[in-house]
Amino acid sequence: MNAPSAALVAARPERLRxxxxxxxxxxxxxxxxxxxxxxxxxxxxxIVMRILYLAAFGDxxxxxxxxxxxxxxxxxxxxxxxxxxxxxxxxxxIGLHPGKLxxxxxxIARALAKLMPERDEATYFAMMRSRTKFFYLRxxxxxxxxxxxxxxxxxxxxxxxxxxxxxxxxxxxxxxxGFTDVDGNGxxxxxxxxxxxxxxPATRSDPIQLSISSRIxxxxxxxxxxxxxxxxxxxAAGIIMDIHSGEILAMTSLPQLNPNAAGQGSPExxxxxxxxxxxxxxxxxxxxxxxxxMDSGVIKSFGQIYNCPKELNVYxxxxxxxxxxGRQCTVAEIMKESSNIGTAQIAAQVGxxxxxxxxxxxxxxxxxxxxxxxxxxxxxxxxxWGPLETMTVGYGHGIAVTPLHLASxxxxxxxxGMYRPPTLLKVxxxxxxxxxxxxxxxxxxxxxxxxxxxxxxxxxxxxxxxPGYRVGGKTGSAEKYxxxxxxxxxxxxxxxxxxxxxxxxxxxxEPKATAATYGFRTAGWNVAPVISxxxxxIAPMLGVRPDKRREPNMAEVLPFVQExxxx
Amino acid sequence: MSGSSFRSVFMVASCAGAALGCxxxxxxxxxxxxxxxxIETEIVMAQRDIRLLQTEIGTRGRLAQLERWNVKVLxxxxxxxxxxxxxxxxxxxxxxxxxxxxxxxxxVLAAAPADAPKPTVRxxxxxxxxxxxxxxxxxxxxxxxxFKTEPRPSSSMTINLTNQSGPPKPGMATxxxxxxxxxxxxxxxxxxxxxxxxxxRPADPLAPLPAPAKAAKESGKTQ
Numbered sequence: 001m002n003a004p005s006a007a008l009v010a011a012r013p014e015r016l017r018x019x020x021x022x023x024x025x026x027x028x029x030x031x032x033x034x035x036x037x038x039x040x041x042x043x044x045x046x047i048v049m050r051i052l053y054l055a056a057f058g059d060x061x062x063x064x065x066x067x068x069x070x071x072x073x074x075x076x077x078x079x080x081x082x083x084x085x086x087x088x089x090x091x092x093x094i095g096l097h098p099g100k101l102x103x104x105x106x107x108i109a110r111a112l113a114k115l116m117p118e119r120d121e122a123t124y125f126a127m128m129r130s131r132t133k134f135f136y137l138r139x140x141x142x143x144x145x146x147x148x149x150x151x152x153x154x155x156x157x158x159x160x161x162x163x164x165x166x167x168x169x170x171x172x173x174x175x176x177x178g179f180t181d182v183d184g185n186g187x188x189x190x191x192x193x194x195x196x197x198x199x200x201p202a203t204r205s206d207p208i209q210l211s212i213s214s215r216i217x218x219x220x221x222x223x224x225x226x227x228x229x230x231x232x233x234x235x236a237a238g239i240i241m242d243i244h245s246g247e248i249l250a251m252t253s254l255p256q257l258n259p260n261a262a263g264q265g266s267p268e269x270x271x272x273x274x275x276x277x278x279x280x281x282x283x284x285x286x287x288x289x290x291x292x293x294m295d296s297g298v299i300k301s302f303g304q305i306y307n308c309p310k311e312l313n314v315y316x317x318x319x320x321x322x323x324x325x326g327r328q329c330t331v332a333e334i335m336k337e338s339s340n341i342g343t344a345q346i347a348a349q350v351g352x353x354x355x356x357x358x359x360x361x362x363x364x365x366x367x368x369x370x371x372x373x374x375x376x377x378x379x380x381x382x383x384x385w386g387p388l389e390t391m392t393v394g395y396g397h398g399i400a401v402t403p404l405h406l407a408s409x410x411x412x413x414x415x416x417g418m419y420r421p422p423t424l425l426k427v428x429x430x431x432x433x434x435x436x437x438x439x440x441x442x443x444x445x446x447x448x449x450x451x452x453x454x455x456x457x458x459x460x461x462x463x464x465x466x467p468g469y470r471v472g473g474k475t476g477s478a479e480k481y482x483x484x485x486x487x488x489x490x491x492x493x494x495x496x497x498x499x500x501x502x503x504x505x506x507x508x509x510e511p512k513a514t515a516a517t518y519g520f521r522t523a524g525w526n527v528a529p530v531i532s533x534x535x536x537x538i539a540p541m542l543g544v545r546p547d548k549r550r551e552p553n554m555a556e557v558l559p560f561v562q563e564x565x566x567x
Numbered sequence: 568m569s570g571s572s573f574r575s576v577f578m579v580a581s582c583a584g585a586a587l588g589c590x591x592x593x594x595x596x597x598x599x600x601x602x603x604x605x606i607e608t609e610i611v612m613a614q615r616d617i618r619l620l621q622t623e624i625g626t627r628g629r630l631a632q633l634e635r636w637n638v639k640v641l642x643x644x645x646x647x648x649x650x651x652x653x654x655x656x657x658x659x660x661x662x663x664x665x666x667x668x669x670x671x672x673x674x675v676l677a678a679a680p681a682d683a684p685k686p687t688v689r690x691x692x693x694x695x696x697x698x699x700x701x702x703x704x705x706x707x708x709x710x711x712x713x714f715k716t717e718p719r720p721s722s723s724m725t726i727n728l729t730n731q732s733g734p735p736k737p738g739m740a741t742x743x744x745x746x747x748x749x750x751x752x753x754x755x756x757x758x759x760x761x762x763x764x765x766x767x768r769p770a771d772p773l774a775p776l777p778a779p780a781k782a783a784k785e786s787g788k789t790q
Contacts, residue, residue, distance in 0.1 A: 169631065
């Protein structure tokens with residue numbers, strides 16, 4: 001009776017299925033759990049590792065990002081002694097957001113007009129009512145003004161800082177350094193020539209060191225400015241150069257320019273007369289002609305005789321002298337009295353082709369080789385370089401070059417005859433002295449010393465002599481091409497003449513006669529004293545010892561001017 | 568049971584301790600580095616301030632401004648060629664105190680007449696200069712001698728005589744005695760010292776007085 005039912009004995013099929021399923025499910029669940037655990041463990045391990053990594057190598061929370069080195073927004077420009085000539089500082093700017101104003105606009109406009117009187121209150125009021133988002137009220141504001149504007153407590157007036165170019169020495173060497181526009185791009189001088197180097201982040205941390213010496217520059221500028229004011233000249237230029245390395249120690253162009261506010265200067269003031277202006281050299285050119293003649297073997301001694309009549313008629317033109325000889329004269333005398341007639345004859349003997357070759361080697365026929373981009377194109381007779389032009393070029397007429405050409409030419413003539421391009425960068429490891437090219441022979445260079453010293457001791461340049469410093473040089477007074485009554489007076493000098501080291505060129509544009517010069521306005525009267533004053537100031541700084549007993553070998557020239565002295 | 572279970576605990580504890588130690592080291596390093604960076608930042612900020620101040624002082628003391636002050640107030644000018652010295656010797660010559668030597672010089676002269684012009688000393692007490700200083704007394708001697716022997720050559724002769732008679736050796740003596748007398752003559756203050764003695768005897772006509780100095784100079788030169 002109690003027979004087990006089939007149902008009781010045999011498991012119900014659904015139940016059997018259940019057991020198998022449960023196992024399967026359990027296995028799957030284990031798998032999933034394991035997977036989930038692995039994922040979690042992996043994430044945690046990742047986080048832990050990251051934390052450990054950060055703890056070991058990472059930044060800490062209190063770290064201040066940012067300033068670790070001092071790189072200016074634009075590179076500095078230094079002089080040769082390391083004095084800053086151009087720097088970038090943070091300047092204050094005052095701006096106006098018309099939309100953010102909350103106070104009474106009329107009151108604010110009145111207050112602003114009182115603080116910044118360059119605009120009246122009506123203009124300020126109109127600016128506040130306009131729909132423009134932002135106005136600059138003042139860039140490069142003074143701290144006192146910023147404080148006063150801040151005291152107004154108006155959120156619509158914003159005070160900010162922006163990098164600004166400052167030239168601490170103001171007008172000193174302004175034409176060399178140049179200036180930048182309001183956005184900080186160089187537009188003149190070194191600022192323009194080296195704009196990329198000054199602005200690129202990789203290179204701007206290193207300042208550019210110029211060959212300019214600010215003390216020497218100041219002396220030259222002061223003396224030139226004094227002469228320019230005394231003789232009412234419209235402009236002036238001056239250059240001091242090391243003849244052996246070609247470094248320019250000072251270069252100035254007057255009237256003065258303040259690069260901090262270059263826009264306010266006149267175009268006349270922004271014009272660089274030393275490298276951009278071309279002028280007829282006049283008699284300062286004569287030493288080149290004599291040197292060319294000596295180098296070509298035309299002149300064998302300073303005692304060589306030329307016939308110097310009162311006036312010379314050649315090729316339908318008359319050449320005159322300011323101190324006519326009217327007799328036979330020697331080369332030394334021609335130089336001493338700056339005779340056009342004598343020099344023209346020497347130039348004619350040198351000949352056109354040789355003259356051109358020499359001028360080309362000296363770099364006189366091409367724009368001056370200098371880092372600046374303001375370079376003047378020289379004016380030459382060009383294709384009309386005939387015998388007459390050769391004669392006039394011989395005494396410096398009919399050829400116009402920059403004062404820097406002249407300085408470079410004198411450096412070439414007196415450093416032993418090697419041409420080296422002038423440079424504005426300090427010569428050092430990164431900027432070595434360039435290999436020169438020979439223009440004149442060493443002997444010519446040596447002999448010219450005495451000849452130019454003679455001009456200062458006996459001739460037209462007596463006022464240029466700085467006692468003890470053995471200045472030698474040549475005066476030059478050229479008439480302006482467009483108006484023959486206006487002069488450009490120049491003096492190109494070298495010192496100390498017994499061992500030449502520095503060349504100094506000074507030029508006055510349209511000087512007028514004064515009572516002190518007895519009505520004269522030639523170079524010997526107005527520009528020569530500039531040389532004397534400047535040399536006696538700068539020579540001690542340059543390490544030139546004054547010595548009244550030293551002279552170049554004057555025995556080469558003095559015998560040939562004896563006759564002139566007796567007259 | 569206990570050993571094995573504690574071993575695991577020790578393992579965990581030592582691992583945790585080591586990890587903690589490592590972490591502490593790294594924390595310490597991080598904090599040190601932070602401090603260093605702070606100092607670096609401070610240095611940079613200080614450099615920026617220095618630069619700013621340098622710029623300001625350079626702008627205020629620019630060369631053009633100094634030149635203006637010089638033109639208006641100081642009026643300094645470039646040194647002339649003569650103001651430069653040749654070297655150390657020239658400088659030392661400038662630094663030598665010249666005046667005290669000259670004041671001492673009359674003493675040398677006073678020593679000279681000690682043996683020779685005794686007769687003139689005998690004449691002196693009548694005048695009674697009353698000077699207790701030996702140097703002054705010697706000067707008085709000299710003056711009286713020149714005064715008494717009115718003509719100049721005689722006075723110069725007395726000095727010559729004194730010069731020669733002073734030192735014992737003749738050859739060396741002339742040179743050594745000539746030197747001080749030359750110094751006496753060339754130095755400026757000697758006439759001054761004579762003049763200073765003038766108020767002692769205002770009545771004395773002193774016109775020929777400079778003569779001995781001149782004569783001494785001549786004698787110095789000739790010797």
